[in-house]
Structures are given as C-alpha cells and as structure tokens.
Amino acid sequence: xxxxxxxxxxxxxxxxxxxxxxxxxxxxxxxxxxxxxxxxxxxxxxxxxxxxxxxxxxxxxxxxxxxxxxxxxxxxxxxxxxxxxxxxxxxxxxxxxxxxxxxxxxxxxxxxxxxxxxxxxxxxxxxxxxxxxxxxxxxxxxxxxxxxxxxxxxxxxxxxxxxxxxxxxxxxxxxxxxxxxxxxxxxxxxxxxxxxxxxxxxxxxxxxxxxxxxxxxxxxxxxxxxxxxxxxxxxxxxxxxxxxxxxxxxxxxxxxxxxxxxxxxxxxxxxxxxxxxxxxxxxxxxxxxxxxxxxxxxxxxxxxxxxxxxxxxxxxxxxxxxxxxxxxxxxxxxxxxxxxxxxxxxxxxxxxxxxxxxxxxxxxxxxxxxxxxxxxxxxxxxxxxxxxxxxxxxxxxxxxxxxxxxxxxxxxxxxxxxxxxxxxxxxxxxxxxxxxxxxxxxxxxxxxxxxxxxxxxxxxxxxx
Amino acid sequence: xxxxxxxxxxxxxxxxxxxxxxxxxxxxxxxxxxxxxxxxxxxxxxxxxxxxxxxxxxxxxxxxxxxxxxxxxxxxxxxxxxxxxxxxxxxxxxxxxxxxxxxxxxxxxxxxxxxxxxxxxxxxxxxxxxxxxxxxxxxxxxxxxxxxxxxxxxxxxxxxxxxxxxxxxxxxxxxxxxxxxxxxxxxxxxxxxxxxxxxxxxxxxxxxxxxxxxxxxxxxxxxxxxxxxxxxxxxxxxxxxxxxxxxxxxxxxxxxxxxxxxxxxxxxxxxxx
Numbered sequence: 001x002x003x004x005x006x007x008x009x010x011x012x013x014x015x016x017x018x019x020x021x022x023x024x025x026x027x028x029x030x031x032x033x034x035x036x037x038x039x040x041x042x043x044x045x046x047x048x049x050x051x052x053x054x055x056x057x058x059x060x061x062x063x064x065x066x067x068x069x070x071x072x073x074x075x076x077x078x079x080x081x082x083x084x085x086x087x088x089x090x091x092x093x094x095x096x097x098x099x100x101x102x103x104x105x106x107x108x109x110x111x112x113x114x115x116x117x118x119x120x121x122x123x124x125x126x127x128x129x130x131x132x133x134x135x136x137x138x139x140x141x142x143x144x145x146x147x148x149x150x151x152x153x154x155x156x157x158x159x160x161x162x163x164x165x166x167x168x169x170x171x172x173x174x175x176x177x178x179x180x181x182x183x184x185x186x187x188x189x190x191x192x193x194x195x196x197x198x199x200x201x202x203x204x205x206x207x208x209x210x211x212x213x214x215x216x217x218x219x220x221x222x223x224x225x226x227x228x229x230x231x232x233x234x235x236x237x238x239x240x241x242x243x244x245x246x247x248x249x250x251x252x253x254x255x256x257x258x259x260x261x262x263x264x265x266x267x268x269x270x271x272x273x274x275x276x277x278x279x280x281x282x283x284x285x286x287x288x289x290x291x292x293x294x295x296x297x298x299x300x301x302x303x304x305x306x307x308x309x310x311x312x313x314x315x316x317x318x319x320x321x322x323x324x325x326x327x328x329x330x331x332x333x334x335x336x337x338x339x340x341x342x343x344x345x346x347x348x349x350x351x352x353x354x355x356x357x358x359x360x361x362x363x364x365x366x367x368x369x370x371x372x373x374x375x376x377x378x379x380x381x382x383x384x385x386x387x388x389x390x391x392x393x394x395x396x397x398x399x400x401x402x403x404x405x406x407x408x409x410x411x412x413x414x415x416x417x418x419x420x421x422x423x424x425x426x427x428x429x430x431x432x433x434x435x436x437x438x439x440x441x442x443x444x445x446x447x448x449x450x451x452x453x454x455x456x457x458x459x460x461x462x463x464x
Numbered sequence: 465x466x467x468x469x470x471x472x473x474x475x476x477x478x479x480x481x482x483x484x485x486x487x488x489x490x491x492x493x494x495x496x497x498x499x500x501x502x503x504x505x506x507x508x509x510x511x512x513x514x515x516x517x518x519x520x521x522x523x524x525x526x527x528x529x530x531x532x533x534x535x536x537x538x539x540x541x542x543x544x545x546x547x548x549x550x551x552x553x554x555x556x557x558x559x560x561x562x563x564x565x566x567x568x569x570x571x572x573x574x575x576x577x578x579x580x581x582x583x584x585x586x587x588x589x590x591x592x593x594x595x596x597x598x599x600x601x602x603x604x605x606x607x608x609x610x611x612x613x614x615x616x617x618x619x620x621x622x623x624x625x626x627x628x629x630x631x632x633x634x635x636x637x638x639x640x641x642x643x644x645x646x647x648x649x650x651x652x653x654x655x656x657x658x659x660x661x662x663x664x665x666x667x668x669x670x671x672x673x674x675x676x677x678x679x680x681x682x683x684x685x686x687x688x689x690x691x692x693x694x695x696x697x698x699x700x701x702x703x704x705x706x707x708x709x710x711x712x713x714x715x716x717x718x719x720x721x722x723x724x725x726x727x728x729x730x731x732x733x734x735x736x737x
C-alpha cells in the first residue's frame with residue numbers, strides 16, 4: 001500500500017493508502033468521525049490536502065479505494081473508464097486538475113466530453129481541495145440535459161419535484177397537496193410521492209391517480225411513486241402506468257445490497273423502463289436518490305469516507321441514463337451531517353461531483369429536527385445551489401413533509417429562487433403554465449389567491 | 465378518455481379528485497373557505513397564500529413555532545424523576561448511556577447504544593420475563609407524556625405469572641441500549657419506549673420496540689417489532705398501544721422470536737378491535 005506524506009506544523013503526517021488520504025482531506029463532518037476516518041487534527045486535515053494535491057489523477061485508476069475483487073461498483077468504475085475521454089487531464093495531479101477546472105479551458109463542451117473519463121474518486125478528490133465558491137463556479141459550467149415529457153437541465157431553467165406526500169396515502173389528501181403545488185408552478189421535474197407503504201396495490205393506486213391527473217390536464221411532466229425497483233418491475237409487467245422507475249442507490253455493492261438491489265436488478269429495470277416508451281420529448285426513464293451516510297449506516301463503507309462513497313453512487317447512476325438524480329442531503333441526521341454548515345458543504349460537493357460525472361443532479365435540500373439547522377439554512381443552500389445550476393430541487397407544501405417528518409424546500413422557496421436568479425421552469429411545462437393562465441407578464445407564477453382562479457380553465461378542460 | 469378509468473379504485477380516486485376540482489371551479493364564498501375544505505383531507509400546509517413569492521407573515525411564524533416545538537423536544541432534558549413519580553409503586557432504576565451529553569449523543573449513535581459500565585453493575589440479574597426501558601431518544605416530551613401510562617396499562621394486561629423487572633429509566637439512549645440492559649438483567653423480552661424523531665407536525669410521538677432475548681452486538685433492527693406514533697389523541701391511544709404490545713409480547717414468547725417472523729404471524733392479533 002502506498003503511503004502518502006506531507007509535512008506541516010513542524011511534523012510529518014502519513015496516510016496509508018488513498019482511502020485514508022481522501023478521508024483525512026475531507027472537511028470536518030460527524031459521519032467521518034463516527035466511522036473513525038476523520039483527520040486527527042485540523043493540521044492533519046490540511047496536511048492531507050497538501051499530499052492529495054500532489055497525487056496524479058492516473059493514480060486513482062491504479063489504486064482502487066475498494067478492491068476490484070470485492071465490489072461490483074469498483075468493477076463498474078474500472079471497466080467502464082473511458083481512457084480516450086480522460087486524455088486531456090491524464091497528466092495532471094489533483095491540484096492541477098482543480099486549477100484546470102476553474103480555468104477557461106474547462107467549458108461546457110470540454111466538461112461534457114471529459115465526464116466518461118472521470119472516476120468518482122477523482123472528482124471526490126478534487127472537491128476536497130475546493131472551497132464552496134469553487135464548487136459553485138465549476139458546477140455552474142456543466143450542463144446535463146435529459147428529457148421525458150419535460151426537458152431538465154437547460155441553461156436558465158430550474159425544475160422542481162412536486163412532493164404531495166400523505167401519511168396514509170389518502171387520495172384526496174394527495175390530490176389537495178398536488179393542486180396546491182401546481183398552483184404555485186411546481187412539478188416540472190416530476191410529481192413524486194413517497195408512499196406510506198411499499199405494497200404494489202398502494203403504489204399502483206397512487207400511480208393511477210397521478211397518471212389520471214397528468215393525462216386529463218395534459219401536463220407535460222412525469223409521475224413517480226418512489227417504491228423499490230422490484231415493485232416497479234412487477235407493476236410494469238402488469239401494465240401499471242409507470243413513468244419513471246425509482247431506486248435509492250449507494251456507492252458500494254454491500255450498501256446497495258442493504259437496499260435490496262444489485263447492478264443486475266437495475267439492468268433489468270432499465271431495460272423494462274426503456275421498453276415502455278412513455279416519454280414524449282425524451283426517454284430518460286430512471287430516477288435515483290442518494291445521500292451521504294447511507295453506506296456508513298449500512299456498515300458497508302469499507303473504510304472510505306462518506307463523500308467519496310457518495311460519489312461512487314453516481315457511477316452506478318450514470319450507467320442508466322437517468323432523467324433525475326438527487327441527493328437527499330440532510331435527511332439521515334446529525335450523526336452524518338451535524339449542522340447547516342455541514343449540510344451545505346455536502347450539498348455543494350454532491351452537486352459538483354454528480355455534474356462532473358455527467359448526471360442531471362438535483363437536490364432535496366432538507367434537514368431533520370435533531371440537526372442544528374433551520375429555514376435560513378434552506379434559503380442559503382437554495383441560493384447557492386441555484387447559482388451553481390442545480391437541475392431541480394424537491395419542494396413540499398410549506399416546506400414541511402407530513403409523511404417523512406422532515407423539512408425540505410417549499411413551493412414558495414422555488415418561486416423565490418426563480419425570481420431572484422431569473423430562472424424559468426422547464427420549457428414544456430412553462431408553456432403549459434401559460435396555457436392555463438398561471439404565468440404573469442414577466443414570466444413569473446401569478447398569485448391566484450382570490451377569485452380569478454386559473455383552475456377554472458382546468459375545470460373546463462376536464463369537462464370538455 | 466384514459467384507460468385508467470377501467471379500474472374501480474381509480475374511478476373512486478378520480479371521483480374524489482373531481483370533487484376537489486369542482487370545489488375549485490365553483491369556489492365557496494371565499495378563498496379561505498375553499499382551502500379550509502381542502503384541508504379536511506390533509507395536514508399538509510396547503511393554500512398558505514403569498515407575500516410576493518414568500519410566505520405571509522402569519523404562516524412563516526407558524527412554521528417557526530412548529531420547528532421550535534420540535535427542537536425543544538429534541539433538546540429538553542429527560543426528567544426521570546417525573547416518570548418515576550408517574551409510575552407510582554413501580555420500582556425503577558436509573559441508567560445512562562455512554563454518551564455524556566446531548567451533543568455527543570446526536571453525533572455518536574454507537575455511544576447511545578452502550579450502557580455506562582458503572583450502571584451495568586447495578587442492574588439486578590434475575591429470571592425476568594420482561595423489562596420495560598424508558599429511553600429519552602429524540603423527544604423527552606414524548607416520554608414524559610406517554611411512557612408511564614403505557615407501562616401501567618400494559619402491565620395491567622400481562623398474566624400475573626410474568627416476572628417484570630424494575631422499569632429502567634435511561635438517559636441519552638438509543639433503541640439498542642435496551643439490548644445491553646436486558647442482557648445485563650437476564651430478561652427474556654425488552655420493551656423500549658423511546659421518544660421518536662420529532663416532525664413539525666408531531667413533536668411528542670412515542671415508539672415501542674420489542675426484542676426477544678436481545679444480545680448486544682448481535683441483535684439487529686430486523687430482530688425487533690415496532691409500534692410507532694403512540695400519541696393520543698392524534699396517534700395511537702395508550703390503551704390501544706398496551707393491547708397491541710401485550711398481544712405482541714405473548715406471541716413473541718410463544719414463538720421464541722421477534723422481528724420479521726413475528727410480524728408475519730401476528731396480523732390477526734393486531735387487527736383493530
């Protein structure tokens with residue numbers, strides 16, 4: 001095993017292997033401390049960054065952080081690496097790569113061409129040398145465009161997931177929250193429900209409810225009921241109206257096993273979803289959720305820090321040309337990301353790494369009540385991620401999810417972000433908003449409180 | 465129009481949706497009345513109105529009030545004296561986990577699962593059938609409000625032959641601390657009553673975790689049964705929780721197991737009534 005060293009503060013710091021070096025170079029976070037992987041001191045952390053800056057990018061191909069024989073995600077990363085795409089940066093160290101990414105040489109076209117040549121460990125490594133502003137500046141240059149019935153990721157656009165959850169999946173309760181979100185201009189990324197149970201019957205009922213609404217009102221969006229991939233496969237075989245196939249994924253074979261998935265199972269779902277052909281402007285039909293801490297939580301991290309493991313989940317995601325990928329960044333709790341500061345940093349890292357690897361990255365900007373965070377942290381994160389060019393964010397009524405008991409962004413928050421940054425909804429959805437009278441002359445969402453209700457038009461369409 | 469109407473369930477769902485849409489097409493006398501009618505179907509914060517793109521002041525403050533209640537629930541100190549007093553006549557023992565304070569507790573779940581060594585030595589080892597562990601978890605308020613009545617009503621329903629250990633009141637405790645406690649006491653069943661992670665709409669929700677012959681380090685969450693959302697009047701009542709718990713405990717003893725095996729066979733016992 002290679003030992004990496006740097007001298008700082010009058011002493012020499014040693015790191016045995018790339019995994020230890022990456023972990024020690026990570027910003028302070030509770031999950032790495034819990035795993036016993038965090039740097040032992042503030043100086044050791046910076047020493048690790050000095051040492052990491054000197055590591056050639058090519059070294060990450062020669063020294064996998066989890067052995068090839070032990071882990072199918074490592075095999076996916078290694079076997080899928082595109083040496084030709086890697087060419088332009090193949091001679092750089094991690095420190096030089098940071099500077100290249102920040103330079104004018106790295107533009108939307110060169111970054112898109114580079115993506116297949118990058119591995120998760122390379123992008124995780126360079127992210128550890130970047131400040132929060134660096135993570136915004138580089139991610140902003142990357143554009144990943146995907147499509148199903150709406151187009152996600154275009155410059156100047158921000159899509160939202162409308163999340164009308166209900167603790168008992170009551171259809172009327174879901175429909176009421178759905179209409180509230182539509183009135184506030186939300187739902188162009190997906191109308192996505194976390195069901196209270198994973199039973200195929202309950203999932204199918206919700207799918208048919210959403211499909212009925214989307215079809216009756218000709219809404220250019222897609223639905224998703226976030227169930228296990230095996231449930232989706234079963235439902236597709238039975239002819240249920242599945243738009244997007246969902247799955248939570250993680251960055252190691254063992255962590256994926258704890259979610260009950262394998263690459264083979266995801267391959268099967270991918271083929272089935274492609275075969276449905278339910279998209280109109282594109283056929284990106286998968287939706288993945290990830291989040292730092294899941295591998296540690298499953299005791300499946302192999303001594304790799306939680307951010308690097310998270311980036312490895314994106315190698316799994318990109319195999320399946322997903323429409324949407326989002327990190328549920330503050331969901332797991334303070335034992336992984338303690339406070340608003342740690343959650344913000346993780347959000348920027350995840351978005352940056354996902355985008356560099358070629359994914360349509362969005363975020364569930366969120367926190368639980370036992371984390372040290374509040375609605376001001378949501379506003380800060382939203383603003384930075386909006387500037388960074390996030391493809392979409394998840395929105396809940398009033399920012400309070402009554403099914404999952406956590407706080408996320410609200411529909412109002414998305415209105416704010418679109419307003420201050422001049423961002424617009426997905427083009428197909430924006431046109432629909434115009435047709436039903438929800439757009440004002442400036443392109444914003446009209447406040448329809450009161451009597452002049454644009455849903456009168458929806459009612460007339462339904463009656464026609 | 466669409467093939468989804470072939471399904472009876474979907475007809476019903478779309479029927480309910482159509483009712484909502486009709487309510488919107490022909491709104492009641494005021495906007496407030498419209499949203500009030502929609503709110504009958506969900507506790508979600510819908511129809512809040514707008515101040516520009518933002519929330520009206522009243523709703524912003526209401527959200528902050530709900531968040532404050534949840535935060536206070538997480539950080540309010542556990543008061544074992546109050547729980548012991550509410551358990552009149554029932555012997556109790558105090559213990560702490562290895563997490564010395566709240567900040568450590570929140571970041572180090574491993575410490576919250578481990579009994580303090582000094583406390584371990586004070587637990588009276590015997591042939592106990594069950595031990596009730598009151599654990600503060602993430603909401604001491606849930607524990608203060610609901611733990612004692614649930615224990616009283618549950619023990620009242622247990623067969624008189626069951627040997628019930630002193631109630632253990634555990635501070636800075638995670639669910640798995642009950643494994644350590646039951647192991648030290650020699651108890652066959654552990655029932656951990658713990659404050660659940662508070663949401664903005666529920667800051668006082670108690671969970672009950674049942675584990676048969678727990679063994680620290682070997683027992684996993686898959687070996688447990690859980691009753692959650694004990695929180696009258698909106699959640700499970702104390703009496704219902706007690707009835708369900710006793711049914712689970714009897715089944716667990718008959719089966720010699722908790723977890724997946726028990727859950728699969730206990731549906732009948734847990735049916736309403």
